[in-house]
Amino acid sequence: MTSIKDLSSILKSVQKPGRYIGGEMHSIVKDKENISLRFALCFPDVYEIGMSNLGSRLLYHTLNQDPAIWCERVYAPAEDMKAQMEKHGIPLTAIESGEDVKAFDILGFSLHYELCYTTVLSMLKLAGIPLLSKDRKEDEPIILGGGPCAYNSEPMADFFDLMNIGEGEELLSDICHLYMQMKADGTYSRSAFLRRAAAEIEGVYVPSLYDVTYNEDGTIAAYTPKFPDVPKKVKKRIVKDLDKAPYPDKLVMPYIETVHDRITLEIYRGCIRGCRFCQAGMIYRPIREKSPQTLCKAAKCLFENTGYDEISLISLSTSDYSRLRELTDLLLEWTDDAHVSLSLPSLRLDSFSEELMQKISSVRTGGLTFAPEAGTQRLRDVINKNVTEEDLLRSVRIAFRGGKSSVKLYFMNGLPTETYEDIEGIAKTAKRVIDTYYELPREERPSGLGVTVSVACFVPKPFTAFQWEKQDSFESLIKKQSYLRGCITDRRIKYNYHEAKVSFIEAVLTRGDRRLAPAIAAAVEAGAYLDAWEEGFSFDRWMRAFASAGVDPAYYTTRGFGLDEVLPWDVIDCGITKQFLKREREKAYKGETTPACSEHCSGCGASALGGKTRWCK
């Protein structure tokens, strides 16, 4: 068998050949004679992106702790390498062994973004594995998926054998152990394994074990399990105590530069906020924090084993970590002397302080990013952002005084109830940031002011208060974007916005059901690959694919879903109750806010999942 690694002439002909060679420090190579299960952790994007993914790092470490399992990494080859592989008949191989992934036991795909779906299917094609679950033979690998998109993976249901709902650390191990046990006692067959996994392991969703029926108007009538031992609803799996969860002590050290080339320290899971547009804020609940001691120990160990000069404290909203001061104090005891800087992405406007600012700028400077999300207080209340313009101006004042001259502001267009006044508010807010800069005495502000306004398009996501909302049409979004451009008159404001047509396709895929599968396959057939990249994305190709499969994209986007409609993701129980989401939706329309978990428990339902939490009642 030929592996890419042996083909020097091809490696010399492609961009960044370092993506394909493996052999990195701390990558794990095992003796395959002593292995019971070969697992391929597949990331449907290029090496630099995949290597930066924290979830993949965690699972790589966790699975490889088991001496019976060898977990290897697989990334999507870039377009130029893919073309060479197709031309010369080179199959998709794993980084560590260089061996054909088709011979593996399980392929686990990280579904981190809907636009990676076409890359998943293209990778299966490169591997020579049938796309449809029902076409796979007994000796072909089990294809499973996990990650945020798994919460509504219905558009991919026909392609996957099994979906992981929730956190993978324990769930994946359970799946692997059932597989090894059934192989060892001779009871393994694809169908027997999938059936037992669905029936016995919490968090396993096997799409093929459900019948889906539809009403005359095309809406879903029901999801019915085919067997009595298959759960009606699949409950999300969580890690109960994060202090006891495995965390890597070493990181695979990429030779080439990756997107997040640093130590990432996950400080907690979940989010106390509850912004009504945010899916991550719901699906990762309940909030579970790690202790500063656990984190500091992990950080020190990772620094010694990697030599990185930056530690990033990762979570959905880092300044909401209840013991942040204790943690940063502990870290700063040694990081300054070791020439290591701390970075705290995801800071909130209302909890940003001078003290925090000094801690992160003690070694290095750079810009700061804040997310007011909407341009007026009215709309910020609708989305439950719970920050005020005063919070923003106070924060940027601290940032400017602390020597940061560039500030990036994130907003969204197309939010429910948005008016042109709200859009104009974005421009006004940015202008006030500039005014705040000039209000400071000259000696207190750094030179080179830069304000960037970055505006995304709202996509109504499953498991949010806005899951029933209609998406703004892309024509309307494009109009709003150009209106905003007209409102921004100050040359010092840089204005970026997301492509509305990309958000439209994203909405179809995130809200879609099983009837989308032929359209996704058609897009792949037409060459869709690395869709998440601007140069890989083609709106017209997607529209042709929908048309060829008889899918009306408006049905999933601008139509909106009825409050009593069966939703494609109703088969999944992520812990958050529908009643809570409906309550939140009503409050949104009344412009009422909901306090953070730390102030008051609003009874979202996630506490029923258990877990060592601080705030749930």
Add this chain to the structure above:
Amino acid sequence: MVQVKNLPYITLRFKFYKKGALQYISHLDLVRTMHKIIVRAGFPLWYTEGFNPKPKLIFGAPLSIGCESDCEFLDVRLVERMNESDAIAALNQNMTEEMQVTEAYYTDGKFSDMAYLGYDFRFSLVDGTRALESIAACLEREEILIKKQGKSGKEKVMKTVNIKPQIHSAKVYADGEEICIRAILSADPASFLNPEHLVSVLKNECGILKEENLAKESYSILRTDAYKKDLSPFV
């Protein structure tokens, strides 16, 4: 250790090889990787001054992608002397087997004394006999021309450059099935010759390594030695 301003430093020079798959790692990526390796190795590093202190690493002639080497040099500035063999062991533990240090010594020498680099090229070709003659003829020409991106004022333009003066010597011979070239090329920063340029000339002029033969034909380049101006070994 917090560094006081203007600490004196001493320079420890390492000679190392970089082979196998690591030939696909660019010089810039090697620099980034090496920074992390020396931090892991726990050396008493000298840091640059200023707001963003960094250890000071100085590399010898950069090695292009697709080129292996037995002969790479790295200077590391230290604030205190450490035993050379301990330094070698500490670095090697923190590198993979395709990149290992072979020598370490303290020096005041400069990389600007490096005038030439020696390379071994090996080609595995479909029709070696024919290629041998045509490569030999190509290398003997008075002028060996390549097209290169250059600048005319601010504009980017394609320039034709004669690389013959940058080739000190080049001998071609057959070794079993393989065609080999032993070449000594200029390492002077002003007239540094990337060995890949030589391969691209042969690709264009001798009909080897054509796109359709990429899975059948291959070549390797190994940097073997470094020389001073008088062709004595560079140390």
